[in-house]
Amino acid sequence: MTGHFGKPQRKNPLARTRQPLLPPAARSRRAHELTAAAAEGRFALQRCGGCGAFAYPVREACPNCLSADLILADAPDTGFVLSVTAAEVPADNYFRERAPWRVGLVQFDCGPTALCHLHAACTTGIPVQLFLKLDKAGQAVFFAAPREGKFDMADDPQWRELTADPRHRRVLITDGRHPVTGSLVARLREAGAGDIFVGVPEDWKPFAGREALERHEGVNLLPLDVTSETSVADFTRDYGAKIEIVINTADFVRPGGILASGQINPTRDAMEVIVFGMMRLAQSLAPVMIARGADGAAGAAAWVNLLSIYAEAHSPGFAAYGATQAAALALSHALRAELGAGGVRLINVLSGPTESEWFQPLQQPKVAHKAIADAVVDGLRRGLEDIYVGDVAKDLHQRLKTNPKAVERELGRERP
Amino acid sequence: MVQGKRQAYDGVVLAVPVTIPYVRFSTDSTAWWIGRALAALAGGAGISHRAFDGLSVASFSTAPDTAIGLTQHFGLAPRFIDFVPMGGVSGVVSVRRAARAVQAGDADIVACIGADTNHVDSFRHSLENFSRFSQDAVYPYGSGGPNVSFALIAGNYMRKFGATREDFGKICVAQRDNALKNPNALMKKPLSLEAYMAARAIAEPIHLFDCVMPCAGAEAFLVMREEMARSLHLPFARLLSTIERHHAFAEDAVQERGGWALDIDELYAMAGVTPGDIDLVQTYDDYPVISMMQFEDLGFCAKGEGPDFVRQHDLTISGSFPHNTSGGQLSVGQAGAAGGHLGIVESIRQVIGTAGPTQVAKARLALASGFGMINYDRGLASGAIIIAGDGA
Numbered sequence: 179m180t181g182h183f184g185k186p187q188r189k190n191p192l193a194r195t196r197q198p199l200l201p202p203a204a205r206s207r208r209a210h211e212l213t214a215a216a217a218e219g220r221f222a223l224q225r226c227g228g229c230g231a232f233a234y235p236v237r238e239a240c241p242n243c244l245s246a247d248l249i250l251a252d253a254p255d256t257g258f259v260l261s262v263t264a265a266e267v268p269a270d271n272y273f274r275e276r277a278p279w280r281v282g283l284v285q286f287d288c289g290p291t292a293l294c295h296l297h298a299a300c301t302t303g304i305p306v307q308l309f310l311k312l313d314k315a316g317q318a319v320f321f322a323a324p325r326e327g328k329f330d331m332a333d334d335p336q337w338r339e340l341t342a343d344p345r346h347r348r349v350l351i352t353d354g355r356h357p358v359t360g361s362l363v364a365r366l367r368e369a370g371a372g373d374i375f376v377g378v379p380e381d382w383k384p385f386a387g388r389e390a391l392e393r394h395e396g397v398n399l400l401p402l403d404v405t406s407e408t409s410v411a412d413f414t415r416d417y418g419a420k421i422e423i424v425i426n427t428a429d430f431v432r433p434g435g436i437l438a439s440g441q442i443n444p445t446r447d448a449m450e451v452i453v454f455g456m457m458r459l460a461q462s463l464a465p466v467m468i469a470r471g472a473d474g475a476a477g478a479a480a481w482v483n484l485l486s487i488y489a490e491a492h493s494p495g496f497a498a499y500g501a502t503q504a505a506a507l508a509l510s511h512a513l514r515a516e517l518g519a520g521g522v523r524l525i526n527v528l529s530g531p532t533e534s535e536w537f538q539p540l541q542q543p544k545v546a547h548k549a550i551a552d553a554v555v556d557g558l559r560r561g562l563e564d565i566y567v568g569d570v571a572k573d574l575h576q577r578l579k580t581n582p583k584a585v586e587r588e589l590g591r592e593r594p
Numbered sequence: 595m596v597q598g599k600r601q602a603y604d605g606v607v608l609a610v611p612v613t614i615p616y617v618r619f620s621t622d623s624t625a626w627w628i629g630r631a632l633a634a635l636a637g638g639a640g641i642s643h644r645a646f647d648g649l650s651v652a653s654f655s656t657a658p659d660t661a662i663g664l665t666q667h668f669g670l671a672p673r674f675i676d677f678v679p680m681g682g683v684s685g686v687v688s689v690r691r692a693a694r695a696v697q698a699g700d701a702d703i704v705a706c707i708g709a710d711t712n713h714v715d716s717f718r719h720s721l722e723n724f725s726r727f728s729q730d731a732v733y734p735y736g737s738g739g740p741n742v743s744f745a746l747i748a749g750n751y752m753r754k755f756g757a758t759r760e761d762f763g764k765i766c767v768a769q770r771d772n773a774l775k776n777p778n779a780l781m782k783k784p785l786s787l788e789a790y791m792a793a794r795a796i797a798e799p800i801h802l803f804d805c806v807m808p809c810a811g812a813e814a815f816l817v818m819r820e821e822m823a824r825s826l827h828l829p830f831a832r833l834l835s836t837i838e839r840h841h842a843f844a845e846d847a848v849q850e851r852g853g854w855a856l857d858i859d860e861l862y863a864m865a866g867v868t869p870g871d872i873d874l875v876q877t878y879d880d881y882p883v884i885s886m887m888q889f890e891d892l893g894f895c896a897k898g899e900g901p902d903f904v905r906q907h908d909l910t911i912s913g914s915f916p917h918n919t920s921g922g923q924l925s926v927g928q929a930g931a932a933g934g935h936l937g938i939v940e941s942i943r944q945v946i947g948t949a950g951p952t953q954v955a956k957a958r959l960a961l962a963s964g965f966g967m968i969n970y971d972r973g974l975a976s977g978a979i980i981i982a983g984d985g986a
Contacts, residue, residue: 201734201736202729202733202734202738203734204729204733205729205730205734206726206729206730209730234731235726235727235730235731235970236730236731260746260750260847260848261746261747261749261750261848262746262749263742263745263746263749263797263798263799263800264797264798265736265737265741265742265745265796265797266794266795266796266797266798267796268736268737268738268742269717269718269721269738269739270718270733270736270738272736273736276736277736279735279736281735281736281737281742282746283746283750283847283848283971285847291847291848291971292731293731293732293735293737293742293746293971294735295735302749302753313734315734317734319734319735
């Protein structure tokens with residue numbers, strides 16, 4: 179059993195930074211069905227449409243009835259441990275430098291047996307809770323933890339490899355003017371985050387939440403304007419190597435279609451903040467984070483983008499905003515691949531229209547900023563990749579999976 | 595469905611047992627090792643290798659070639675070729691197929707070769723590319739290679755049947771004793787039970803001396819009809835019976851038995867012998883727990899009695915139950931797929947009386963088994979043969 183995960187010691191500045199290694203990433207194409215579930219934090223397995231049996235490892239046909247109708251389905255996430263071992267000298271370097279590494283065969287209550295990463299308290303015969311997680315290579319793996327007994331999961335070093343828990347990690351919130359900032363800072367403090375840096379564009383201009391933020395201990399408000407290369411470079415020079423989690427809140431919402439005159443400028447401004455802003459931040463901060471992906475127990479872990487569901491489903495009433503969001507989503511996939519070299523996760527939090535003043539005329543339900551903050555911290559703790567916040571975002575995402583054309587037609591009626 | 599009746603292997607014999615001495619690492623390719631094995635077979639048979647009209651190759655590392663490309667490489671014109679990349683059972687599978695080919699006259703002499711080279715990075719490379727299930731569901735867990743899989747199997751077996759590390763140690767120590775008499779064994783230092791017990795853990799309950807050492811090497815023999823062996827004046831072993839089974843007992847949550855248990859009655863019935871008649875046994879010993887399982891599944895004792903069986907017997911060459919007389923893979927080394935041929939080659943030597951320093955007195959009947967392919971959580975393949983010679 180491992181002890182409490184206390185604040186890591188200050189690093190000796192002369193010590194070499196451990197290079198990030200990744201666990202084996204090769205998978206069959208069908209295996210990425212599990213990746214899709216893990217990215218959203220679901221526990222799912224292939225299930226046969228013919229006989230109903232769950233199958234694992236991932237197959238092309240059901241071993242019971244040979245039906246090719248194997249569909250990923252949510253599965254009961256319980257089982258018991260059949261046999262346990264710890265690899266003391268794994269062939270793969272990622273595991274070798276983290277050895278001993280505990281794994282075991284687990285009998286799933288829904289049928290299959292699987293090799294799983296094990297929580298340190300797992301012993302043979304005990305009932306376990308199962309999780310489908312993304313590892314440092316971004317690929318789906320199973321983790322099993324005891325169902326009985328009380329554990330702080332973040333104390334388990336193997337679990338921590340599968341998450342981006344904010345505990346003891348230093349966080350940058352890129353735009354403190356975003357109305358989510360207050361809730362976000364509060365939730366991060368509760369979660370045990372280290373220093374929180376809050377970027378403030380046009381630092382001289384007052385904003386409502388400033389005083390409240392300044393009252394928090396360990397919160398530093400700093401000038402940062404994502405539309406300026408100089409500003410981003412200045413910030414990175416001083417703080418780039420002290421950030422383990424980036425939460426990119428920079429946003430620019432303006433309603434309107436594309437036919438009204440004068441729409442070009444707000445579109446360009448939105449692009450500057452949301453798309454080029456992300457790119458500027460990435461160019462400065464991401465290389466340092468990649469290099470620090472295995473820098474101690476609380477090394478660089480995650481990059482979070484707060485995006486809108488309009489990135490996936492485009493309303494003509496927010497035409498420019500939707501285009502900007504879609505561009506940001508596309509860019510984020512490139513950034514995710516680049517960050518992956520360091521085992522740093524990229525989390526996209528897509529929400530429906532919020533209580534922001536710019537969504538004022540829209541119908542309820544709207545997303546509370548507190549709900550977004552909750553989703554961000556939850557996603558970090560669970561190591562998710564794609565998070566949909568609010569009923570509108572979940573509804574649109576679901577409808578897009580079934581019939582994207584219907585979504586286009588139905589949103590098309592929301593003319594500006 | 596009507597169950598077919600198996601035909602006997604009347605007149606099928608194995609001859610010219612060949613070992614190309616192993617090395618820990620080789621800069622040569624697998625084709626080099628196959629070439630040496632072919633040359634040794636031809637030399638041993640006293641004929642040109644072009645007279646081999648059958649070629650059966652078992653290997654993990656001939657890529658991009660399979661057996662067909664090797665015919666041109668070595669100047670052969672066979673009318674029967676076989677490629678058997680089945681790890682530890684490939685020796686048994688090769689024998690079965692070659693036997694039927696020569697019996698039916700499809701070929702006269704089949705050269706059966708198990709060979710793998712071992713470059714410095716071969717082991718890791720073959721782990722990464724072993725199987726789809728392993729790629730998707732084993733390797734990502736830091737469990738590349740068989741150590742973790744067998745640790746889980748061994749741990750379960752120990753809990754269920756009361757085997758101890760000392761029992762496994764007795765198997766390993768006996769094999770090391772045997773290996774010290776085999777000049778080709780890579781392990782040349784004596785092994786005591788104390789040293790076995792004190793060895794570092796690899797993955798509990800597997801410790802260092804439970805693991806084979808990957809190496810480069812080749813094992814080979816010829817399969818032909820008896821009249822051919824006589825015309826070439828070759829000593830030979832008769833093939834009495836064989837079994838082969840894959841992915842048996844899928845219902846066992848953790849592997850506790852191999853496919854032998856399903857077919858063992860047929861193995862002895864076909865040979866017309868009983869387990870008590872067997873003079874020496876060569877089990878597939880990638881880990882001692884698997885050898886112990888084979889003592890049970892091959893009918894030498896009942897399921898669960900393996901630990902007691904080991905305690906009751908002396909497993910050395912001169913002991914009450916001569917087992918893995920060459921030293922087995924645990925002490926000779928595991929030359930990839932040649933590990934499946936190792937026990938067969940040693941068995942042929944024993945029953946024709948040419949085993950030299952490892953010779954078991956009055957050895958006439960030998961059983962050699964194969965096991966392999968940890969595709970996911972268990973060894974899929976099992977097989978065994980019984981051969982008879984005129985005896986030492």
